[in-house]
Amino acid sequence: MLLIPCPWCGPRDEAEFHYGGQAHVAYPQDPAALSDEQWARYLFFRDNPKGVFAERWSHSAGCRRWFNALRDTATNEIHAVYRVGEPKPVTS
Amino acid sequence: MRRESGGRVDRSRVLRFTFDGREYTGHPGDTLASALLANGVRRVAASVKLGRPRGVFSAGSEEPNALVQVETPFPEPMLTATTVELYDGLAARGLAGRGRLASEPDPARYDAVHAHCDVLVVGAGPAGLAAARAAAATGARVILADEQPEPGGGLLGTAETVDGTPGAEWAAATAAALEELPDVRVLRRTTVFGYYDDNYLVAVERRTNHLGAQAPAHVARERIWRIRARRVVLATGAHERPIAFAGNDLPGVMPAGAARTYLHRYGVLPGRRAVVFTANDSAYAAALDLADAGVDVAAIVDVRQAPGSCATRARERGIEVLTGHVVRQAHGDGQVDGVVAGTDGGDVLEERPIDADLLLVSGGWSPVVHLFSQSGGSLRYDEELGAMLPGRSRQAVEVAGAARGVFTLEACLADGAGAGERAVSGTGPAPVEPSPPAGVPYWLVPAADYSAHFVDLQRDVTVADVRRATGAGLRSVEHVKRYTTAGTAHDQGKTSGLLTTAVMAHLLGVPVADLGVTTFRAPYLPVSFAALAGRDRGELHDPVRVTALHEWHVANGALFENVGQWKRPWYYPRPGEDMEAAVLRECRAAREQVAAMDASTLGKIDVIGPDAGEFLDRLYTNLMSTLKVGAIRYGVMCRADGMVFDDGTVIRLAEDHFLVTTTTGNAAAVLDWMEEWLQTEWPSLRVYCTSVTEQWATVALVGPRSREVLARLAPGLPVGAAEFPFMTWREAEVAGLPARVCRISFSGELAYEINVTSWDGLRLWEAIMAEGVTPYGTETMHVLRAEKGYPIVGQDTDGTVTPHDLGMSWVVSKKKPDFVGKRSFGRADTARPDRKQLVGLLPEDPAFLLPEGTHLVAPETVGPGRRLPEPPVPMLGHVTSSYRSAALGRTFALALVKAGQSRYGERLYAPVGDTLVPVTVTSHVLYDPEGARRDG
């Protein structure tokens, strides 16, 4: 079980969190202006890297806030967490 | 047989037990295995596939052979005799590889503890004790867990001393001193079986298993420890490895170290005349100890040509040492009665039969790296040791002692102390150099016939089986494991895993290091589901939610339906009524008179803030910001893919205050959905969302007479159709209680939803019941709504259904520039004319009730013969809801059918069992399509 450092509450057990998939997939400014393919990319296409991945988590059994984390999908190491609206941190 | 003295058993007390129906005795301190050996029981069970006799093999939890079922006090299958502590009254029997779960529930308690510590030390052998002592000396919070009933680990099975004190006494004193410290916890009979991310480890403590019928009922039988540790020291020791030769599975063949443990720990001699077959020095200690205890050691068969000083000492004791020899075969009828030794290599046909009833084997030692590997640690094959050694782990973990190849007692103590010190401060002495016993790794005695060279005793896998696998072209240890099943049994290949690899390497002519071992996965040991479930069983399995009216429902005979965690009244049978009769009566009351339902479980969310209207416009398919204060609107929410996610009503309580209702099962998901959009996409919107589901009790008052009942209960409330129109709400006093009354209908009838605080809910309900109103449950609610064609999200929809598919195009705004899901309605797929659409179905036999989930096929599929073709059968759709209708005087159903809205009047067929039931497609609105009954 991961120990996830909520940016609001500190380190808590993974069981308190819900996973929210890839981060920084913004709702398009003007969906009507998109082609079907562009819209489908927004709806259905997500990255699936082996390595560092920016992803969303919700501290659903705690402060109920959404935040972002940089997690290595191969090792489960969480390199950074940051609040919604903050830029993605640069990690080595 | 039991010796007169020696060992750590208490000979002053006698424990009686039965095995395979025969009575025996043993002593406190025995395991079932040691007691069986003390009684001369060699054969414990038959093997799983071949039915070969098998006996006690090891002296610990790595046991592959001696599987037993304990019958009392509660039947428990698939235990190993080497880990079952003896108690008075124990009854057990041998198992041929498979157990039988008890058919009755286990009455024992099981629980769980969450713990945190600075240092978790796994294993209380010399290295683990030294590590715990060093860490605890700094004041750190330490947990020391060990699977045995007493500390000492390997020390319990040798005659070694620490600082002049017998090893077991030193271990007991060290553990006792640790327990004196306030921040140290010593867990006995506790196996750490899983090592997960971020130093989260899970252990099982066997608290009362060893007490048999004397176990106090109020103490948990087993306890799961969930431990988060800052650092971990793994001092998990090593397992001695078998060698593959003919007959190596016979009772009487055992690792040399195990025999030594039976001697020193249990005072038991596992045989009278022994042959030792080894490739390293460690087995000599066992040979000499057993000889000292009176065992006739007939010969030491050493693979090595020049074994060194240990051979000299053995010869000085008068023991014959055959160097450069191997044991070609162990033979005997049901147990070992002799071995055939020969020169290594096999081409020289010099053979030497030796009589013996005990064959001690040492192919080398494998450090127990299971937990280290589970931590994400890498392993590397060490050529000298012939075993996998821990490499690097990304977690904060140290390995100490034999688990990293350090074998001498002095070195283990130093290595453990260093690891304990480093675990606290991050600095300390470097790990000591590995010190394996002098020897060579040795795996396989060459032969022409490999059909009795066992690699996995528990799965009955032989070298011949492995050769079949490599002969079939398999080159990966993972593939060979699955092909042969080697390593997949109860013991997960603790003693056979590396041997399987080495045999493969021999057959393929490649280095062992190139093949590696199969992945180590949790759990290290089998753990009972009862322990993992703990207290989360029965009533405590999941929270139960009940409404403020629950007691009334119970007192009035309601049967309940689980909706999510809620208990909802299903129907209220009167004496002599079955479900069908009760529901038809309740439906008639709602359609013809007046009836009431507890609707408190509907999800209710307060949406408050200056931007609340804008927010709801973005989430619902229709406009909400234009709603007037005092009015109510039905709304549908879709996911961004355009599929219906939830529906309900939106009530405008004030300019900046909406109350949103959701389906019962979806309330939490809708609140999450709102929070997600607010926090991640629209943080600039000034809106707060709050669940108020439990703050309100809600009663639906339904039927043509509902207005007169409401008028009597709320004399101050104008209830006329013009004064209190459909889809509006009023503050009022109902039955003397402050209430919010909404004119909403989920049945098509004149209806009101009366909301009061939960505290007042029961009084409101009782006042309504006092008016002679019929209570109805969820089944009637479902029938009434289905007659009107109102879908239930999650029953009539499944995440592939748009509002248009439900015949609700009217609820999708064309004015709004955007809302969640809108863009998806422009996709080619959501515009397909052959999408599945919600329709009504009328079985041609008006008494036939279609089972929900029934598939539907076209007449052309069925053909004139009225038979289904061979699969795959083209399906048009399926039945989502099906009921008997009092109002229609017949059965009916709702269904999702391809291009259903263009099929009204068509006949389809529903395969039910062996028959094809003809049904007619209709509009999904079957009752009062004009909506004439809404105003009463």
Ligand SMILES: [Zn+2]
């Ligand atoms: Zn939090």
